[in-house]
Amino acid sequence: MIGNIGNKIISWIDERYDLSPLNNMLKHKKVPVHKHSMWYYMGGVTLFLFLVQLLTGILLLLYYRPGEDNAYESVRFIVTEVRFGWLIRNVHSWSANLLVLFAFIHMFSVFFSKAYEKPRELTWITGFIILVFTLAFGFSGYLLPWNELAFFATKVGTDIVGVVPVIGEPLKIFLRGGEEVTGATLSRFFGIHVAILPAIFTVFLTLHLLFIQRQGMHEPEHFKNLPEEKKKYIPFFPDFALKDLLLWVIVFNILIFLALYFPWELGNKADAFAAAPAGIKPEWYFMFMFQSLKLLPAHILFIEGELLGVLFFGVAGFVWMLIPYIKVKRKPNWKIQPLTLIGIIIVAFIVIMTVIGYLV
Amino acid sequence: MRTRFFYLSIYFITISSLLGVVISGQKENKTIQSSKEDHCYSCHKEIDNLPKDFSENDIHRHANISCSSCHGGDPTSDDQEVAMSPSKGFVGAPKHKDIPKFCGKCHSNINIMRVFQPRIATDQVEQYYTSMHGKKLLTGDENVAECASCHSAHAIFPAKDPRSTVYALNVPGTCNKCHGNSELMKKYNLPSNQLEEYSKSVHGVALLKMKDLGAPACNDCHGNHGAMPPGITSISHVCGTCHVSNMEYFSSTRMAKAFQEQDFHGCEQCHGNHTVLKPTDEMIGVGKDSKCVDCHSSGDEGYTVAKKIYSLLTNLKNQFSLADAKYLEVKKKGMNDIEIGFLLQDAKQALIQSRTLIHTFDSTKVGAKTKDGIEISNKASLLAQKEIDEYYTRRNGFAVATLVFLLVVIALYFKIKDKKKKTEK
Amino acid sequence: MKLDRRKFLNTLLGVGGIGGILAVFYPIISFLIPPKSAEPKVNSVKAGISAEFPTNSYKIIKFGRKPVILIKTEDNQYKALSASCTHLDCIVQYKSDTKQIWCACHNGIYDLNGRNVSGPPPRPLEEYDVKVIKEEIVITKMG
Numbered sequence: 017m018i019g020n021i022g023n024k025i026i027s028w029i030d031e032r033y034d035l036s037p038l039n040n041m042l043k044h045k046k047v048p049v050h051k052h053s054m055w056y057y058m059g060g061v062t063l064f065l066f067l068v069q070l071l072t073g074i075l076l077l078l079y080y081r082p083g084e085d086n087a088y089e090s091v092r093f094i095v096t097e098v099r100f101g102w103l104i105r106n107v108h109s110w111s112a113n114l115l116v117l118f119a120f121i122h123m124f125s126v127f128f129s130k131a132y133e134k135p136r137e138l139t140w141i142t143g144f145i146i147l148v149f150t151l152a153f154g155f156s157g158y159l160l161p162w163n164e165l166a167f168f169a170t171k172v173g174t175d176i177v178g179v180v181p182v183i184g185e186p187l188k189i190f191l192r193g194g195e196e197v198t199g200a201t202l203s204r205f206f207g208i209h210v211a212i213l214p215a216i217f218t219v220f221l222t223l224h225l226l227f228i229q230r231q232g233m234h235e236p237e238h239f240k241n242l243p244e245e246k247k248k249y250i251p252f253f254p255d256f257a258l259k260d261l262l263l264w265v266i267v268f269n270i271l272i273f274l275a276l277y278f279p280w281e282l283g284n285k286a287d288a289f290a291a292a293p294a295g296i297k298p299e300w301y302f303m304f305m306f307q308s309l310k311l312l313p314a315h316i317l318f319i320e321g322e323l324l325g326v327l328f329f330g331v332a333g334f335v336w337m338l339i340p341y342i343k344v345k346r347k348p349n350w351k352i353q354p355l356t357l358i359g360i361i362i363v364a365f366i367v368i369m370t371v372i373g374y375l376v
Numbered sequence: 377m378r379t380r381f382f383y384l385s386i387y388f389i390t391i392s393s394l395l396g397v398v399i400s401g402q403k404e405n406k407t408i409q410s411s412k413e414d415h416c417y418s419c420h421k422e423i424d425n426l427p428k429d430f431s432e433n434d435i436h437r438h439a440n441i442s443c444s445s446c447h448g449g450d451p452t453s454d455d456q457e458v459a460m461s462p463s464k465g466f467v468g469a470p471k472h473k474d475i476p477k478f479c480g481k482c483h484s485n486i487n488i489m490r491v492f493q494p495r496i497a498t499d500q501v502e503q504y505y506t507s508m509h510g511k512k513l514l515t516g517d518e519n520v521a522e523c524a525s526c527h528s529a530h531a532i533f534p535a536k537d538p539r540s541t542v543y544a545l546n547v548p549g550t551c552n553k554c555h556g557n558s559e560l561m562k563k564y565n566l567p568s569n570q571l572e573e574y575s576k577s578v579h580g581v582a583l584l585k586m587k588d589l590g591a592p593a594c595n596d597c598h599g600n601h602g603a604m605p606p607g608i609t610s611i612s613h614v615c616g617t618c619h620v621s622n623m624e625y626f627s628s629t630r631m632a633k634a635f636q637e638q639d640f641h642g643c644e645q646c647h648g649n650h651t652v653l654k655p656t657d658e659m660i661g662v663g664k665d666s667k668c669v670d671c672h673s674s675g676d677e678g679y680t681v682a683k684k685i686y687s688l689l690t691n692l693k694n695q696f697s698l699a700d701a702k703y704l705e706v707k708k709k710g711m712n713d714i715e716i717g718f719l720l721q722d723a724k725q726a727l728i729q730s731r732t733l734i735h736t737f738d739s740t741k742v743g744a745k746t747k748d749g750i751e752i753s754n755k756a757s758l759l760a761q762k763e764i765d766e767y768y769t770r771r772n773g774f775a776v777a778t779l780v781f782l783l784v785v786i787a788l789y790f791k792i793k794d795k796k797k798k799t800e801k
Numbered sequence: 802m803k804l805d806r807r808k809f810l811n812t813l814l815g816v817g818g819i820g821g822i823l824a825v826f827y828p829i830i831s832f833l834i835p836p837k838s839a840e841p842k843v844n845s846v847k848a849g850i851s852a853e854f855p856t857n858s859y860k861i862i863k864f865g866r867k868p869v870i871l872i873k874t875e876d877n878q879y880k881a882l883s884a885s886c887t888h889l890d891c892i893v894q895y896k897s898d899t900k901q902i903w904c905a906c907h908n909g910i911y912d913l914n915g916r917n918v919s920g921p922p923p924r925p926l927e928e929y930d931v932k933v934i935k936e937e938i939v940i941t942k943m944g
Contacts, residue, residue, distance in 0.1 A: 071829075075829065078833070085845070089865075093836075096711065096712035096714075097837065098832060098836045099836060100829075100832045101832060101836075104828070104829075250796075254795065255796070258791060258792050258795070259792055265781050265785055269778055269782075272774060272777065273778075276770060276771065582923075588923050590917070590921075590923025591923065618907075618920060618921045620908035621905075621906070621907050714863075714865070717866060718868065721885075721890065721892065724890065724891075725890075725892055728889055728891055729891075729905060729906050732906060732907060776824070777824040780817060780820035780824050781817075781824070783816070784814065784817035784818060784820075784821050786813070790810050791814060794806075794807065794810065
């Protein structure tokens, strides 16, 4: 019965707007089946988590108040007084962390399967930009509860920006809305978090998704080399979509489980004049950068170690974004191709630095 | 020749004025010789012969009062023979028994003292001679404390200065120098464990451990210059200077009168003196720690009342700790605890007031307060329970949601399997 | 048989889907309903209309987690101090006859600046700022 009504509505729309292109696309879009198929789902999960962020973010906006005198109290209010406020806030925090995690997994899976190669260069670049903005979301959102930990993490984070030559200092002051991290920084981060970033983010996300729909799923080399009759596909709709949905439901359930059993502590209200509490740590996804900057010596050949580190990460990020345009000669007798090796080294570096950061 | 004459005239003026002050107490501050050109200090420092307890920051030295102001002599001469000649009024170190008078030369004279501190007391010496220390000193006892025993001789600081031997935190130690000497105290038939006892008491812990200057030191109960053990009749008043309500309640009861008739020691009778501990609820009632049963026995009115008050108190205490435990649970669970906190504060207040009201020995008065407290505690308990329930409802809600999602997952799983079969066919 | 299985699966999916949607929307709708106290507690607290506050009287205001005593003195000045006695945390009150702050538990007395004058309190009461903004009394934390 419900199906009938649905069909009627679709045919009503089809009559007026001609849905055949969309229909065709859905019908013809297919997903290759092979031993690495599972990585196709990572992007979908990331997208789902982004949607969760969007929804919970909008909900939190109804009660959250920016400002030095209000931010902490309003978050406290959301968590204790508003019905299900604890759930919405914790889902927002957890989802943010999972979003970054899945974005990283998605990125590296794309990297290792070489899906960024021609003709998908722009998909990679928009994806990278989305990742940068995701991190910016995380960084700006972290300060909003205006608690001690966030306050000092933001202080340290913006300080690091300040070491970049020439543009660093003005950029730091621009980010902080003044010389120091104050209520002005909070207002600024709030604006960035709820208005500026979402606007830019949506543009790049739309492009990213459009590119994917236009070009279809990437087929890895070993799959491409198969004889035509051995290539297995499943239709995107409904088979792959159903699987996607299945995964989303599971992820969502895990999300509320985490929100309920491992709620994010609100901590103490930020006090600009208090001494920094012990164990100031950035969010885990900045930890590897934070830790490597900490491990660098004070001076490397007349240049400040920290500056060198920041420049290195900047350049490395830029090179990483331009990976599709970098040609590395294939070494037929190498067991692992040079680019893959570089990827493995990068992943290992990130993992090791993160672990050190939490152990030391 | 001229300079000598000049000096001589200065000596003359100072000595005559010194004499004048001692006799009439009129010509005040000219006696206080400036220590600017002070050969006492410079010579004694040079030969490393300053008094053992000498401090550069001593209050007298700070006020530019020279050694010679107390010890006499001529500070302007660098010749020992001249400077320390008795003809120049040099008196040297005063004898033990003369010290109060020695200090009193200035300290009993408001005309001298007000120059330095307008509202300073000048009755210390007078008070001192009313104290046990003073009385014994007059009989020629060489062991008793005089001014310098407590204040030191050359490292004197105002009582508010933490470096002072009579600074609140240092008072117990200062008194203990003599009163902790069991051999010395044996001569006077006095115990020597007061400091030990005091350190264990609420007052001692507050002062010595928590450095709370509001807590009483020895002198707050015994007086300082007129130090004496408080008399039986005055004990309640001594304690009552701080514990006002307790004294008021107590002194208007029949018990107070009975205590007097029996020569009982007021507050001390139940609470002890130097070892005043944090009172427990078990001190009332008829249990083994009860103070009431010292006099009252089963059957008499006091016994019944004690039993009643004890049960009232424990009742409130139990209700309160029940609510408090729930409050902690609410806090731990990250639920809303503010309102419960306020209620518990009120309940705690009722408990404190009930405990104070014990001193009326009136079970109806105590009962009215405990009833208030129990009502508030129950209200807090109820509110806390609501929050705790809410917490578990969350988990139930989660369980239900998970069940629903599981259903979807299973349905989807089979659906996908079906599709797969279809495509394979 | 095959058809039944499909039908059953579809029904299960439908019921589960609706249940799932409910499970998502119930918290969201609840979240949107305004809570009992409509505003979070902040660094300042409104304590009523100045004209309605009788001279030479007091009231206890809940300032976040802390009780604050607000006093309107005889000359219509406002004073706000922490209401927790520094002795044992009882709530203090204002004595309109002696113009002092008094703690009922052990007869501790403070002056109107919060200084402990007599009785057991070891420390003065913490002071708060009071301002009257458009007839409304507003208490804020000092500093």
